[in-house]
Amino acid sequence: MQLKLDLQFFAGGAGEKTEKATPKKRQDERKKGKVAKSQDVNTAILLLCSFIVLFVFGSMMKENLTTLFEYTFTEYIEWNVTEQSVYQVFVSGSIEMAKMLAPIMIVAIIAGLAANLTQIGFLYTTEPLKMDLKKIDPIQGAKRIFSVRALVELLKSLFKIVFIGVITFAVIWLFKDDMMMLAFKNADNAVAFFGQTTIIMGISTAIALLFLSIFDYVYQRYDYEKNMKMSKQDVKDEYKNTEGDPLIKSKIKEKQREMANRRMMSEVPKADVVITNPTHFAIAIRYDENQASAPYVIAKGADHLAFRIKEIAKAHDVVMVENKPLARSMYDVIEIGDVIPEQFYQAVAEVLAYVYRLENKV
Structure with missing residues (x-):
C-alpha cells in the first residue's frame, strides 16, 4: 500500500509545472x-x-x-x-x-x-x-x-x-x-x-x-x-519534437558515420602511401596534380579504423610506411580531404620519395 502511494506521489510530481517556459514555448x-x-x-x-x-x-x-x-x-x-x-x-x-x-x-x-x-x-x-x-x-x-x-x-x-x-x-x-x-x-x-x-x-x-x-x-x-x-515532461517532449528523439538521432548519426567510413575505405586503394603509428593510427595520402597542388588526406583512422585501413591497403598493395610522430601529428591536425599543411611538407615529401623509389617511379 505504501509503495503504491509513493508511486502515485512521484507520478503526480512528474506532471507538476515547476520549470520556466522555454523560448520556443514563449514564441509559440x-x-x-x-x-x-x-x-x-x-x-x-x-x-x-x-x-x-x-x-x-x-x-x-x-x-x-x-x-x-x-x-x-x-x-x-x-x-x-x-x-x-x-x-x-x-x-x-x-x-x-x-x-x-x-x-x-x-x-x-x-x-x-x-x-x-x-x-x-x-x-x-x-x-x-x-x-x-x-x-x-x-x-x-x-x-x-x-x-x-x-x-x-x-x-x-x-x-x-x-x-x-x-x-x-x-x-x-x-x-x-x-x-x-x-x-x-x-x-x-x-x-x-x-x-x-x-x-x-x-x-x-x-x-x-x-x-x-x-x-x-x-x-x-x-x-x-x-x-x-512547464513540467519536466513538457520540456522533454518539446526537446524531442524540436531536436528529435535522442535515440533516433544517435541511430542516424551512427548510420551517417558508417556511410562516411564506407566512402573513406573505398578511397584507400587509390592512396600512394599509408603512414602508420603502427598500431593506433593510419593516414592514407594521395598526390594528384589535377586535384591539388600538394598531397592530401583521403582516409584516416584510429584503433579499429586504422586496422581496417591497413587491411585494405595491404589487399590492394598500397605501400605502408611506419612513422609514429608523423602519423600522430597529422591525425590531430588534418581532416579527410585536407591538403597537407606546410609544416609537414618535408616529412611527407621524404615518405613519398621513398615510396616512388620502391615502385621505381623515379
Missing part, C-alpha cells in the same frame, strides 16, 4: 496572442493623453463649437428645408466636428499604439480571431468565472471604483464653493468652470489609474509566468 504562445499585458496601462495612458489634449486644445474646440452653433442659429435656421440644404448642413457640421475631434482621435490612436508597444512590442496575429469551440464551452466558462483570476479581477475593479470615486469626490469637494456660485455667473464662465473641473478630474483620475496599472502589470506578468510554467 506569442504567435497565439498570449502575452503579459495590462489593459489598465492602456486605459490610463489613453485617458491621460486625451485629457492633456483637451487641456491644450480645449479653448479652440470651444470657439469652433460656439461658432458652429452661432452659424446654425443665424444662417442655417433661415434656409428652406430641402434635400440640398439638409445635405449641406450635414456635411458642414460633420467637417467642423471632425476638425474638433481630430486632435483627440489622433493622440488617442498614438497613445494606444505606444502603450501596447511599450508592453509587448510589435505583434500581429489573427489567432485570437479564429473560431474556437472551447471559448463557448459552458464548463470552461464556469471555471473561468469562479477562478482565482476572476476573483482578483473583481477585487481589482472594486478597488479602482472606490479609488477613482474618492478622487472624483475630492475634486468636487475642492471646488464646491465655486460650484455653488455658478447661479451668479454667465453661461460662458459656467462652461469654462465645468471644463476646467472636468479636465482636473480626468487628469487626476488618469494619473491614479497609471499608478494602479503598475501593480496590475506586475500581477499580469506574475500570472503569465505562472501559467507558462
